[in-house]
Amino acid sequence: MAQPDGANRMTDQITFPDVVSWAVPVFIAAILIEVLWIALKGKGGRYETRDAVTSLIMGAGNVASGLLLGFIAYGFFMVLWALTPLDLGTSWWVIAVCFVLDDLRYYWVHRFGHRIRWVWASHVNHHSSQHYNLTTALRQTWTGTFTFMMIVRSPLILLGFHPAMVLFCGGLNLIYQFWIHTEAIGKMPKWFEAVMNTPSHHRVHHGRNARYLDANFAGVFIVWDKLFGTYVPELEEEKPDYGLVHNLGTFNPVRVAFHEWVGIFKDATQPGITWRDRLNYCVMPPGWSHDGSRDTSEEIKRKYLAHHPDKRGTPGF
């Protein structure tokens, strides 16, 4: 609905809880439960001390960077909010619609995060563990602000969803994704697997297998991947191999956080290449190189199929 002229908007004084910080005790408790489950059952995942510590420090650093740099995105959203004549209010159905649309926003930001190296530089650290457990969920970026992906949220604000509500929905989205980072849960009921993102779907997303590269970008609803053609099911006969195509050789959180930015800088400033090449090192998919000496995910899949032609046409190929 349009805002009344000269009057305060109905949502001007609105506040939403910082759900992510309130979820921290739940995160810690769930990690302890997963650790005990694995120890008692002897299955359901793996933990390694330094890997887990790195993930946890990355999570703490993500919260710290939000406290330090969050004002940039929020300030941008408040400028948009001042510009838009629309205000949808805060009724429960508006929050529900906002949650669904923000999840669509998440899908595209996440897809950009795997297809544009500038955005991948921020997101890569989430994939840098060779483990897949609840601490991996907390291995989050410190540099998200510098990707400028906050602009993808602009349409939501301009449509009249209050910035605080949009961030609240984003927080809920992040909390939902925590529990799917586990090998302790096999598959959920069929109806749930059909609609929602699940541990099984997200294990695929973390796989470095050629089949699983650039698949299952969903946050909460897996239907986006099915709609936009990026859905790949987890196959019984091919367990995901977690990590990066080239795994890191350090647990240092600073190097984990910044390594791809350093890589972009080195590539884009090397002598003897054109300005177009320099730009392409920033915006082309990860693995792109001006001389073709590296492999993008398409090239990795092509090479895999050259050795395994029988796999052509199967999920992920």
Add this chain to the structure above:
Amino acid sequence: MPLHILLPMVVLGIVGITVLLHVMGWSKPAALADEAAAERAWLGEFPDDPPKRVVLSHDHHAALVETQKGHGVVWPMGSDTTARHLTGAKISRTNKGLRIDLPDYTAPRIHLTLDAEEASQWPSLMEQTA
């Protein structure tokens, strides 16, 4: 949540989980069962550059790999492994074996635990491509 509650909770959470995992014995470095395992670990990182020769360390925690492109090493990253070519490497002896410094922001320093014989032999092999 107020910062004066959140901050101690995060610190205690990280410390507590770290101690728990270590006490449970989940800090042991990866061991390569045999040369074939080392080869698989290498191919996991460099599928286009198959090893011609693999030399496993005495404790099975590292492997020296020779490929068409030169030499490389496989070493533990916690309970997993990773691998790198040795192009541009600086190799020095340490009390426990070798230290390799690489011009690679993602793997700047590799510490290999080797016995005296390995520590004297491996550098000459590595330096052929370093």
